[in-house]
Amino acid sequence: MESNIRGIIFDLDGVICFTDIFHYQAWKKMADNEGIEFNEKINERLRGVSRAESLEIILEKVSREYTPEEKASLMVQKNNMYRELLATMTTADLSDEVKNTLDTLREKGLKLAIGSSSKNAKFILQQIGLGDYFDAVSDGTNIQRSKPDPQVFLMAAEMLGFAPEECLVVEDAEAGIDAADAGHFHKAGIGPARNYGKTEFPLNSFADLLQIF
Ligand code: B16
């Protein structure tokens, strides 16, 4: 049991649920409409990164300059397609493993928060039946700087009333582990972040969190 940890801050996409495939499908449609090359390898670089920065990465392949207005319009197109896909999500998109693990962690007295770069985080939480579940939600709507800046996690810790050193961040993205590291949080990595050098607690599955507490 990690006795000094009092709160857990979960990334959303890639940790609590899997909206990454919807991000990919929506960006791919936008890129196809624009005749821009986009593939799963480029998509991997978008994990945990904000919408605007994601677009900049996608536009690296393009020789011409896009105006700020054109970029804003591409982001609206992508987000509208993405939200159509999110609207198809239901409570069936929350696994029993994730829900049971969250419940057990809460029973152990831990406070639970979300720390997500997404501006759609609250909509996603509602769709999967976790709209009122977390003690705090810090997301893309309350930050100015996205991961790898620690702001989203620092705000989550503040909402919980804990110091960063008292919180564990659970992330699937290297950018997210970098953000947690910069903010002096404890760090658990799942999926692509499992084998990242800065990850303190590698998780094979979400339920592995119960081996820490
Ligand atoms: P939105 P997370 C991140 O969510 C995604 O991993 C990333 O791919 C996306 O660009 C970012 O949210 C912004 O999302 O367009 O919905 O505001 O992993 O931080 O929960």
Ligand code: MG
């Ligand atoms: Mg993520």
